Amino acid sequence: MIIGYRRDVDDVLRAAIALKREPSATLVCGKNTRDVKEKLKLYRGDAKVMVEALVPHVPTAVRLKLRERPPRVGSRCQPSLHTYITFSLRHRQCVPDELVRLIASYYPDIGQALARKDGLAKKYFFMHMEVLREIERLKAHTRPRPAGGLMYVEIRPDHDVVDLYLEWIAKRVNDRASVVKAHDDSYYLANANLLGHDLWIKKISDEEARRLIGDLPQDDFSTWETYYDSQLIESRRNKTFAKKMLPAKYSYISPEVRLERLKIEHGISKHNLDDFF
Amino acid sequence: MGEKYHTLEERMKILADGTKYDSCNSTTTCHTFTPDGRCIQLYKTLMTNSCSGECLYCPNRCGREATRASLSPDEIVKITWDFYRRNAIEGLFLSSGVIGDPELTTERQLDVLRTLRGSGFNGYVHVRLMPGVPRDMIREVSLLANKFGVNAETTCQSRYDEICPNFDYRNDILRRMEWTYGAVRQRRSEVRYGEGIIGANDTQFVVGATGEPDSEIIDTIGRFMDSYGLRRPFFMSFDPVPDTPLSGNKASPLWREARLYQTSYLLKDYGLKPRDLETVLDDRGFLPDDDPKLVLARLNRDAFPVDVNLSTYSELIRVPGIGPRTANRIVRCRPVLSYVQLASMGVVMKRARPFIKLGNSRQTDLEAFV
Numbered sequence: 001m002i003i004g005y006r007r008d009v010d011d012v013l014r015a016a017i018a019l020k021r022e023p024s025a026t027l028v029c030g031k032n033t034r035d036v037k038e039k040l041k042l043y044r045g046d047a048k049v050m051v052e053a054l055v056p057h058v059p060t061a062v063r064l065k066l067r068e069r070p071p072r073v074g075s076r077c078q079p080s081l082h083t084y085i086t087f088s089l090r091h092r093q094c095v096p097d098e099l100v101r102l103i104a105s106y107y108p109d110i111g112q113a114l115a116r117k118d119g120l121a122k123k124y125f126f127m128h129m130e131v132l133r134e135i136e137r138l139k140a141h142t143r144p145r146p147a148g149g150l151m152y153v154e155i156r157p158d159h160d161v162v163d164l165y166l167e168w169i170a171k172r173v174n175d176r177a178s179v180v181k182a183h184d185d186s187y188y189l190a191n192a193n194l195l196g197h198d199l200w201i202k203k204i205s206d207e208e209a210r211r212l213i214g215d216l217p218q219d220d221f222s223t224w225e226t227y228y229d230s231q232l233i234e235s236r237r238n239k240t241f242a243k244k245m246l247p248a249k250y251s252y253i254s255p256e257v258r259l260e261r262l263k264i265e266h267g268i269s270k271h272n273l274d275d276f277f
Numbered sequence: 278m279g280e281k282y283h284t285l286e287e288r289m290k291i292l293a294d295g296t297k298y299d300s301c302n303s304t305t306t307c308h309t310f311t312p313d314g315r316c317i318q319l320y321k322t323l324m325t326n327s328c329s330g331e332c333l334y335c336p337n338r339c340g341r342e343a344t345r346a347s348l349s350p351d352e353i354v355k356i357t358w359d360f361y362r363r364n365a366i367e368g369l370f371l372s373s374g375v376i377g378d379p380e381l382t383t384e385r386q387l388d389v390l391r392t393l394r395g396s397g398f399n400g401y402v403h404v405r406l407m408p409g410v411p412r413d414m415i416r417e418v419s420l421l422a423n424k425f426g427v428n429a430e431t432t433c434q435s436r437y438d439e440i441c442p443n444f445d446y447r448n449d450i451l452r453r454m455e456w457t458y459g460a461v462r463q464r465r466s467e468v469r470y471g472e473g474i475i476g477a478n479d480t481q482f483v484v485g486a487t488g489e490p491d492s493e494i495i496d497t498i499g500r501f502m503d504s505y506g507l508r509r510p511f512f513m514s515f516d517p518v519p520d521t522p523l524s525g526n527k528a529s530p531l532w533r534e535a536r537l538y539q540t541s542y543l544l545k546d547y548g549l550k551p552r553d554l555e556t557v558l559d560d561r562g563f564l565p566d567d568d569p570k571l572v573l574a575r576l577n578r579d580a581f582p583v584d585v586n587l588s589t590y591s592e593l594i595r596v597p598g599i600g601p602r603t604a605n606r607i608v609r610c611r612p613v614l615s616y617v618q619l620a621s622m623g624v625v626m627k628r629a630r631p632f633i634k635l636g637n638s639r640q641t642d643l644e645a646f647v
């Protein structure tokens with residue numbers, strides 16, 4: 001049997017249940033229904049079926065396990081299985097069939113997958129963490145800059161998280177629209193409704209992006225630099241630790257982070273031209 | 278002492294410099310790190326570094342030769358918005374020297390908060406309240422700030438009198454801590470989670486300014502947690518400031534601050550009580566420069582090794598190398614069949630090995646380890 005399923009949490013779960021019933025089935029994953037159907041056409045044989053036909057309902061007990069969270073630790077929420085699957089699927093190296101087999105191996109006690117007892121569970125646990133960390137990294141270190149009355153920022157994420165970043169920036173800078181350039185030269189407009197569009201987040205052409213932000217002015221972050229410099233306690237300088245906290249590989253995220261990383265490396269010069277004269 | 282003219286950037290530098298020793302991070306995003314490894318999450322500033330107080334350790338104490346400056350509420354709002362939009366900060370940490378009296382100072386702080394929130398600012402706001410702040414103002418701050426509190430600075434009245442001669446520990450600090458806790462509780466009863474700001478109270482200790490032992494600090498934290506619902510204490514190592522009465526004293530070692538933070542987590546996240554930690558302290562009441570959880574485990578050898586598949590959550594979290602998160606994972610997903618599984622579940626085996634067993638098997642002898 002050939003089972004087609006979409007690359008989302010619900011279908012991964014259904015596919016896992018279906019696989020438990022039909023262990024020898026072949027799995028075919030697609031981005032959306034159309035994509036799955038296209039892919040299914042490439043297979044020979046009659047026993048081709050969409051997963052929802054095989055598993056119309058996910059048992060409630062299993063569904064509840066999906067959202068169940070381990071108790072909070074301090075102020076931090078622990079990931080649920082839903083988070084685990086969602087973010088694993090966004091990893092650039094995720095193989096959805098592998099994930100389905102992992103969930104199926106624990107079915108019906110699927111919550112066990114979170115405990116990362118075996119190699120595969122651990123691999124996907126780290127993959128989902130990598131994606132979560134990438135989002136955190138973008139939220140922490142990207143620095144939108146003012147341009148033409150809007151904000152402008154460039155991002156180059158490794159995983160499929162552009163939509164999450166757009167949602168976040170729209171909420172973060174809620175009084176202005178922001179133009180976001182993703183690494184594949186796609187432009188998006190967050191808070192597009194503030195500029196009269198129907199949508200909150202919208203993909204735009206590069207001409208429109210250029211029209212909105214104009215010629216990108218040289219960014220002036222001297223005020224921020226002054227503040228950053230003022231926060232150093234020289235007697236506590238700890239280069240090794242600071243380098244670990246802000247690794248060089250983050251420098252690509254924004255010019256500010258690049259500069260701060262240099263300051264960690266070489267220290268902050270206490271003398272400027274004004275002191276000299 | 279009057280203020281000379283300084284540009285906005287110069288004043289910003291002077292006032293931010295005055296708060297660099299303050300610990301005030303929220304639990305969310307670290308936007309960057311300074312070369313000393315501390316993270317920057319908030320725009321930390323004083324409203325002014327002119328102060329009528331004479332605290333012995335403080336660079337802002339009145340009469341000290343220092344460059345004085347202030348920022349107006351509008352200037353602070355403008356800078357905060359600018360940094361926030363640029364995603365360089367999560368919010369604002371606002372402290373101040375005492376301008377005239379605590380009431381006037383808090384009124385200025387409230388001006389900043391009102392303007393910020395009035396302009397749609399959703400970021401995090403942490404306010405250091407003045408000792409002796411009026412009760413109605415604490416209430417108003419609780420409507421606008423995510424964290425607020427008065428600094429306890431030290432552990433008791435006599436030590437406080439030694440270093441802060443202008444204020445009264447019982448009235449200006451402890452009573453205000455009671456009021457801030459009252460304001461937090463009132464807010465919790467009025468607002469549902471996610472529908473408005475529900476702040477929390479905090480306090481800060483200057484570690485090592487009056488020679489207080491760690492035992493006193495730990496007892497005080499325990500007392501504050503019980504009486505004032507304190508969730509998180511902050512610590513600031515005493516660093517002698519030139520031209521102050523304590524300039525000749527020795528700086529408190531940084532590791533002491535770190536060990537106190539670890540101890541406060543044991544109180545907060547592990548549910549330990551100050552008396553559980555008594556054995557960790559040396560004869561003079563000081564913490565050793567070692568992880569207090571590990572020391573505690575070494576001293577309670579009879580309680581180990583614990584069987585990973587049979588012990589309770591509270592027994593598991595006492596094992597070095599097993600934190601609350603991993604303990605949860607283990608409890609939920611038993612049976613654990615091998616040490617490899619344990620390691621893959623997040624147990625730091627190097628530390629935990631001597632303290633745990635799986636069925637009848639133990640990997641390292643505790644005697645050999647201790």
Ligand code: SF4
Pocket residue numbers: 328329330331332335336337338339373374375441
């Ligand atoms: S009241 Fe605060 S700012 Fe003023 S001297 Fe005391 S510690 Fe310093």
